[in-house]
Amino acid sequence: MTTETLNTNRKSIFYPPGGILIWIIIYLELITFGMAFAALAYYGSTEKNIFHTGSLLLNRPIATINTIFLLTSGFLVAQGVHFFKTQKIEKTIRLFSWAMLFGCGFIVLKLVEYYGKYQAGIGMDYSTFFMFYWLLTAFHWIHVLVGLVILFFLRRTLVKKQLQASQEDIEAGAAFWHMCDLIWLILFPILYLLF
Secondary structure, three states, X not given: OOHHHHHHHHHHHHOOOOOHHHHHHHHHHHHHHHHHHHHHHHHHHHOXXXXXXXXXXXXXXXXXXXXXXXXXXXXXXXXXXXXXHXXXXXXXXXXXXXXXXXXXXXXXXXXXXXXXXXXXXXOOOOOHHHHHHHHHHHHHHHHHHHHHHHHHHHXXXXXXXXXXXXXXXXXXXXHHHHHHHHHHHHHHHHHHHHO
């Protein structure tokens, strides 16, 4: 076994896809959301009726469609990374474009849901449940928006530079996007279905 092979194996075992920095960011974000979920669970257990009533006021069909949008987008990004690694750049560009379209669909539908809450006079001060709803979903919405910006710049780099794009950058962008998926997959059942 050559030194080059050993270095490659060592990097694949100890070096996460996308690099260490993106994983530090992801873990910090997950810890932040985790603390908010713990607080949500605590207040949800002490104010069961308020949380149940609040959950019934949410738009489950929009949330379900948004879940499908994000999962589809995440799948497309994962496929795009796969095709990038096999040097099929055109397919990667196409898949990232579709992923961005589904991500934009999420952004727009969430704004529709927010507008409905605003029109109904349901703000952060409406109840403890809606304080958590607005804080958690808005914080997640911002993450999706940042993820879309990252995907946009990755796609632009692919269009301009083709194979000169860094695999680490592609994997880092994908890891961030999958973090957005993961957070939503926790938020959706907790806010829309659990209470």
